[in-house]
Amino acid sequence: MxxxxxxxxxxxxxxxxxxxxxxxTEKGLKVLMLERGRNVEHIKDYTNTSKxxxxxxxxxxxxxxxxxxxxxLSRDYVLYEPNVHFWVNEKDCPYTEIKRFDWxxxxxxxxxxxxxxxxxxxxxxxxxEANAKDGIAVDWPIRYKDLAQWYDxxxxxxxxxxxxxxxxxxxxxxxxxxxxxxCVEKDVAxxxxxxxKGNRTMIIGRSANLTAPIPGRTKCQFRNKCWMGCPxxxxxxxxxxxxxxxxxxxxxxxxxxxxxxKILYDKDTKKAKGVEVIDAETxxxxxxxxxxxxxxxSTLNSAWVLMNSATDIWPDGLGSSSGQLGHNLMDHHLGIGxxxxxxxxxxxxxxxxxxxxxxxxxxxxxFGEKRDYLRGFGYQGGxxxxxxxxxxxxFNVGTAFKESLTEPGNWSMGIGGFGEMLPDYSNKISLDxxxxxxxxxxxLAIDCELKENELKMRKDILTDAIEMLEIAGxxxxxGHEGDGTxxxxxxxxxxxxxxxxxxxxxxxxxxxxxxxxxxxxxxGACMTSASCVNPSLTYMALTARAANYAVEELKKGxx
Numbered sequence: 001m002x003x004x005x006x007x008x009x010x011x012x013x014x015x016x017x018x019x020x021x022x023x024x025t026e027k028g029l030k031v032l033m034l035e036r037g038r039n040v041e042h043i044k045d046y047t048n049t050s051k052x053x054x055x056x057x058x059x060x061x062x063x064x065x066x067x068x069x070x071x072x073l074s075r076d077y078v079l080y081e082p083n084v085h086f087w088v089n090e091k092d093c094p095y096t097e098i099k100r101f102d103w104x105x106x107x108x109x110x111x112x113x114x115x116x117x118x119x120x121x122x123x124x125x126x127x128x129e130a131n132a133k134d135g136i137a138v139d140w141p142i143r144y145k146d147l148a149q150w151y152d153x154x155x156x157x158x159x160x161x162x163x164x165x166x167x168x169x170x171x172x173x174x175x176x177x178x179x180x181x182x183c184v185e186k187d188v189a190x191x192x193x194x195x196x197k198g199n200r201t202m203i204i205g206r207s208a209n210l211t212a213p214i215p216g217r218t219k220c221q222f223r224n225k226c227w228m229g230c231p232x233x234x235x236x237x238x239x240x241x242x243x244x245x246x247x248x249x250x251x252x253x254x255x256x257x258x259x260x261x262k263i264l265y266d267k268d269t270k271k272a273k274g275v276e277v278i279d280a281e282t283x284x285x286x287x288x289x290x291x292x293x294x295x296x297x298s299t300l301n302s303a304w305v306l307m308n309s310a311t312d313i314w315p316d317g318l319g320s321s322s323g324q325l326g327h328n329l330m331d332h333h334l335g336i337g338x339x340x341x342x343x344x345x346x347x348x349x350x351x352x353x354x355x356x357x358x359x360x361x362x363x364x365x366x367f368g369e370k371r372d373y374l375r376g377f378g379y380q381g382g383x384x385x386x387x388x389x390x391x392x393x394x395f396n397v398g399t400a401f402k403e404s405l406t407e408p409g410n411w412s413m414g415i416g417g418f419g420e421m422l423p424d425y426s427n428k429i430s431l432d433x434x435x436x437x438x439x440x441x442x443x444l445a446i447d448c449e450l451k452e453n454e455l456k457m458r459k460d461i462l463t464d465a466i467e468m469l470e471i472a473g474x475x476x477x478x479g480h481e482g483d484g485t486x487x488x489x490x491x492x493x494x495x496x497x498x499x500x501x502x503x504x505x506x507x508x509x510x511x512x513x514x515x516x517x518x519x520x521x522x523x524g525a526c527m528t529s530a531s532c533v534n535p536s537l538t539y540m541a542l543t544a545r546a547a548n549y550a551v552e553e554l555k556k557g558x559x
Contacts, residue, residue: 014111222352335482
């Protein structure tokens with residue numbers, strides 16, 4: 001690459017990195033976007049998205065070889081033959097588990113924007129004010145009013161479908177028409193609303209799937225193959241949305257196979273001057289220079305970059321002067337809920353394969369209600385009818401068996417909880433300098449676990465799920481509880497939190513690193529608390545807001 005100097009460098013190309021590139025290039029900056037993994041081209045590289053199971057080597061099943069190659073992925077549902085190429089090579093990129101942490105990573109252009117669940121919810125001031133009210137960690141330096149216009153901005157561009165509900169704990173947004181609930185979901189929702197007199201409500205999920213076309217993208221085809229890549233652009237990803245927008249400006253340079261090893265810090269100006277990169281294919285080292293740096297490598301990798309930077313000045317890395325860098329790691333704890341059978345709808349079915357579910361917003365510890373733990377949880381799930389391949393033991397062969405396959409099976413209804421995890425200083429990451437990755441770089445050591453507050457909350461998640469389904473008329477309701485291992489929510493947050501003081505936080509209210517004001521961190525690393533709703537929409541809004549601020553500060557000569 002001949003040019004080594006840019007107006008801005010963006011580290012990472014996932015959900016927040018794509019937004020940083022789009023916003024900065026559209027404001028006229030020459031931007032270099034660095035991605036540590038391979039390039040993935042829209043449509044062309046979605047190699048399995050149009051294949052049927054019998055066209056795959058193992059018919060879409062998990063082979064023993066896949067388990068051996070991906071021991072972490074194999075711990076949960078995410079190991080899936082059709083999209084295994086969208087997950088990291090675990091042998092090349094190991095990590096150390098001081099306590100078990102299921103870290104699911106995507107190292108390629110687009111990152112996990114290609115595989116995310118697309119659930120898109122705004123935070124409310126119940127979330128932004130919670131730390132201050134509870135006396136936990138530090139206060140957020142922003143409130144809902146600071147992000148409201150940016151939520152509008154990113155929802156409009158990304159395309160989020162949803163229903164207007166007027167719930168104070170779950171602000172409405174700029175929505176495309178909502179997807180429809182199934183007949184069973186509508187029945188369950190009505191019964192929950194009636195029984196709890198509106199204090200608990202079940203709505204259709206708010207997802208970044210298009211229910212109406214927008215320029216350059218076709219509406220969702222209801223194939224439910226989103227995590228293989230969508231050739232229609234039916235859901236929001238870097239490839240379908242922010243990357244083509246950035247490229248259309250002519251201001252973007254994308255460099256894949258570029259592992260950022262450190263941010264180059266100038267102690268005279270007290271600012272970053274660029275980054276150091278290892279070429280993942282050749283192992284050659286390069287330096288690139290810029291006026292501002294956006295760190296969007298995903299939560300844990302963004303913290304890794306900071307920890308590995310400016311260590312001659314701060315032994316624990318750039319942004320560590322507060323003693324908070326690497327600490328306060330959070331996720332959503334899940335794997336707990338209930339399900340059962342819904343009778344009486346044998347003559348009903350539903351349209352297509354809806355890539356969305358229902359949502360039950362938080363209702364605990366709100367509006368004067370108090371529990372023996374802090375914060376709350378929501379539920380995701382859905383009601384669907386079993387497929388045509390149900391097993392009937394008595395009809396194993398012959399005409400009766402064939403006839404049984406002409407009718408779908410029972411209707412089932414299930415919900416699973418997503419609980420908030422409190423920020424805790426002892427939940428942390430650090431550099432394991434005794435263990436190296438393929439490129440000789442120190443790996444991350446993760447020391448994180450659920451604490452007493454989360455364990456108490458999980459009891460309510462289970463009992464409430466059973467109660468609501470039984471009240472709604474669901475039969476044979478059974479609760480289920482996993483171990484809630486952190487990481488499984490794939491919502492890593494914290495490690496470089498925002499705050500009001502450089503003594504207690506890594507970033508200020510504009511996502512600037514206190515120790516280097518031209519470095520911005522706008523992915524999950526910046527989060528000061530976790531809420532209980534999916535966080536990606538908030539990353540987008542924070543990124544757009546910070547990019548706008550950075551450009552204004554550049555124009556003023558402050559950066």
